[in-house]
Amino acid sequence: MVTIYDVAAKAGVGMKTVSRVLNNEAHVRPAMKDRVMKAIDELGYRPNLAARQLAASRSFLITFILSDVFSSYQTSMLVAASTECRLRNYHLVVEVRDQDETAERLVERVTANLRPDGIMLVPPLSNDAAIVRAIESKGTRLVRVASTLSGYGDIVPVRDTDVSHKMVAHIAATGKSRIALIAPPFDKAAASERVTGYRSALADARLPYRADYVVKGDFTFASGKAAAEQLLALPEPPDAIFATNDAMALGAMAAARQIGLDIPRDIAIAGFDDSPGSRTMYPPLTTVRQPIPGMARNAISVLLGHADALEELVPELIIRGSTQPGAAAEVHGEDM
Amino acid sequence: MVTIYDVAAKAGVGMKTVSRVLNNEAHVRPAMKDRVMKAIDELGYRPNLAARQLAASRSFLITFILSDVFSSYQTSMLVAASTECRLRNYHLVVEVRDQDETAERLVERVTANLRPDGIMLVPPLSNDAAIVRAIESKGTRLVRVASTLSGYGDIVPVRDTDVSHKMVAHIAATGKSRIALIAPPFDKAAASERVTGYRSALADARLPYRADYVVKGDFTFASGKAAAEQLLALPEPPDAIFATNDAMALGAMAAARQIGLDIPRDIAIAGFDDSPGSRTMYPPLTTVRQPIPGMARNAISVLLGHADALEELVPELIIRGSTQPGAAAEVHGEDM
DNA sequence: CGCGACATTGACAGCGCTGCCAATTGCGAT
DNA sequence: ATCGCAATTGGCAGCGCTGTCAATGTCGCG
Structure with missing residues (x-):
């Protein structure tokens, strides 16, 4: 050598x-x-990395902690962050939180082994106070892509209000007037912005806010399906459902399909995240695409102190067949 | 410290x-x-890992190369392999192949930076001769979960023939007699086993093999949709489609749905992989679940020389609503 | 009880690089 | 041309650990 x-x-x-x-x-x-x-x-x-690490007592490593490898949101962040690290002569290492692993044990494991110079967290872990505190106690640098702005570490803020508003406005513009919401659980602060956008859009469209049109889910397919079943059983069921993530939207689609409703004629359905699964439906799902690569790049820039030239970030509405009949045709299925 | x-x-x-x-x-x-x-x-x-690495001139690292972070097959492997590594006081690091990155550049990057003691590859990269050769030329140890048995590195074999046979037999048992196949591209040797199983099951069920019922796809949703459209346009269209992976099966479902067919009454559809998306459909997709965690554990064992006590591996048929009406009810949607 | 063989322990030299400090050099101002 | 200062360059110790080898113990056996 x-x-x-x-x-x-x-x-x-x-x-x-x-x-x-x-x-x-x-x-x-x-x-x-x-x-x-x-x-x-x-x-x-x-x-030789090991020699540099030993001599400089820093590792040139950033650890990205993932709570769920099947979450396209998280894995997309990961890929973008990894690319950005490489550009800066750093290395991104991935750690996956085991189910039932405590915050302390997770952080101990992550910091004690590879000794990263910094840790990057994205939702939902970035909003987990126990983990953030554990990292703080280790003194490891941290950057969080999060909506919880307080606490240890630098923040790359997630702002969903506007785009959520736009989505509901879009649904209203297609002629629907009874727009329901499958909301996130209360403790996920992240999502409350999505709720805020929903309410303000209703107001703008002069549609009434109805408490029975808002049902909580927990971001899983099953909870979305259950929530939709509850909504569709209402005496005056909604003619559109905005789910605050794609998994729940797919659950809602399954529920609607099960009772023979046509999407979007009988009921329009929209999600949030632009997950790969959202394209592999019939009809494909209208959803929100967040500027994930940019957020990840910004996070790494912040962590590595190149805070100059942060990118401007704008989320995007992806209109497809589940809210707009004509849109279905333009969609090209991609990999799952 | x-x-x-x-x-x-x-x-x-x-x-x-x-x-x-x-x-x-x-x-x-x-x-x-x-x-x-x-x-x-x-x-x-x-x-201190860096000190050990320097002194022992080995890294205690295994690199797992991923071609697609959205592939549940690959990420499931990753999680299981990571856990197994930890048990053996090793660390699994993840590298993602950039699109348009040559095999040589990829391998150079991976081996030159973290200098792993070994590399683990799963399909489709494990069947990529250029990558395998590049790794060989670096002299880095390699284990491949693959169906291509020749070439550098230890192998954990993937054997799909039997389970593919079982799947087709299952479909035949539900009373379908015109069973079509969406096959993998020829150059993916992995999948030819799936084709073999299909043909032998047809023979066992005394159903004729029809060349026009076999259409190639390339493992993407789009290709599955296109293939199904072609099949359904046949003068005597099939009443069942077995797609050799889930993404193509979902494509086939979308195609069938688009022309108003009921699944599984008018046409049964089955996939292969048990991807998360397979559960979040209505009806949920009948598919094959491979013993992924076991395969990953075996791979790490082989790589680390603990070749004793390799696990016995048995793939499993997951029968759901897309081939059997009653089955739909038992399925619980999980996370996407 | 004594001897050799082997099990157990410790000392010491690096692994390849960076941080600190000293030596050297270059260059503008006298 | 000469001096002073800053820019450049090099030397050396040591980061925390493992490999090698030498120095002890320990035990079986005659």
Whole structure:
């Protein structure tokens, strides 16, 4: 294996100078830098991470903690964050929270083993106070993509109010007037923004807010199905359902289909997240696409202190066949 | 940060003895071992990975390369493999192949950075000859969960013939007689086993094999939809479709639904993989569940040389509403 | 009871790199 | 041209651990 000494010898410079070039430090004349670069190139030299970690007592690692590998929201973040890390000569490592693992044990495991320089958390873990506290107690740097703005760590805020408003406005514009909501559980603060947007859009469209049109779910398919069944059993059932995530929207679709309703004619259904499953339905699901890659890039930038040039982030309405008959045709199914 | 010296001092032993205990080496008297353990415990000592890596010139890392974070097949493997690694005091790190990244570049990146002691590959990457060759040229150990048995690396075989046979037999048993197949592309050897099972089951059920009932797909939703459209346009359309993965099965469902067919009355549809999406349909999809956690555990065992006690693996038919009307009721929707 | 063989323990030199500090160099201002 | 200061470069120790080898103990056996 070629080491930093080999490079130094080949370039005819001191070993320390090579180190400077590697770390992009100041005080290296361009000519020297080029010579070193050339030697690195010709030798195919790759610095030994373990040695750097040991000497610099930092790991060049960011840990991304995932609560659910099947969540497209989380995995999309992961991919974008990983790419961003690589650009900055860092490495993203992934840890998955075991079901029934306590916050303390999780954080202990994650910080004690690879000793990351920072941790990145996304919903729902980013809103979990116990985990955030545990990380704080370890003193590890943290960035959270979250709607809970208080607590330890830097924050990349998630703001759903506007887009939620737009979605409900879109549904109203298709001629529906009895728009129900499958809301998130109260303790998920994240989602309350989605509720706020729903209410304000109803007001704007001069539609009444009806308490019986709001049913809570817990972000699972099953809860969405149950909620929709409850809504559809109402004396005056809704003619549209806005679910605050895609899994629940799919549950609602299943419930509607089961009693023979046509989507979107009898009932329009919309979700939130633009999960892969939302495209592989018939009809495909109208949903909200968050600027996930940008959020992830921003999070890594914040964590690594390159806080300049953060991206502007704008969520997007994805209108498909579940709310608008014509839209179905334009959708191309992609991978699951 | 507490080091190995602190532990040695506290236990009143030589530093090297602590090292022996940590590495579970022979030649340590039980009494001594206990004393060291106690000191480790009291001090909350955690060995410094970077230092171990540097000194031992191995990384205690296994890299799992993912081609698609949305593939439940791959992510399920990942979780199981990660757990197994942890049990053996190893760490699983995840790398995602960028789209349009060459095999060489991918392997270079993966081996040069974290320098894993081994790499684990699952389909479809495990059947990619270029990647396997690139890994071989780096000399990194490799284990593949694959149906391609030749080439570099240890293999954990995937055998789909039997379960594919069972699936077709099941469909035939429900009274369907015109069973079509959405096959994998020819170059995916993995799937030819699924085709073999299909043909032998037809023979057993004394049903004719019809070439026009076999259409190729490429494992995507879109290709499944297109294939089903082609099948359903036949003069004598099939009354059942067995798709060789779930994404294509969902595509087929969408196609059938679009022309107003009832599933499973007019047409039964079955998939392969038991993806999360297969449960969040109405009706839920009959599919095949592979013993993924066991396969992943076996792979890690092989890689780490604990080849004793490999698990016996048996795939399972998951019968749901898309082939059997009654079955729909028993299905509980889970997370997406 | 004594000797050799083996089990047990410890000392010490690095692994490849970065941080600190000293040596050298370059350059503008006298 | 000369001096002073800052920019550049290099040397060296050591990060925390494992591998090697030497120094002890320990035990069986004659």
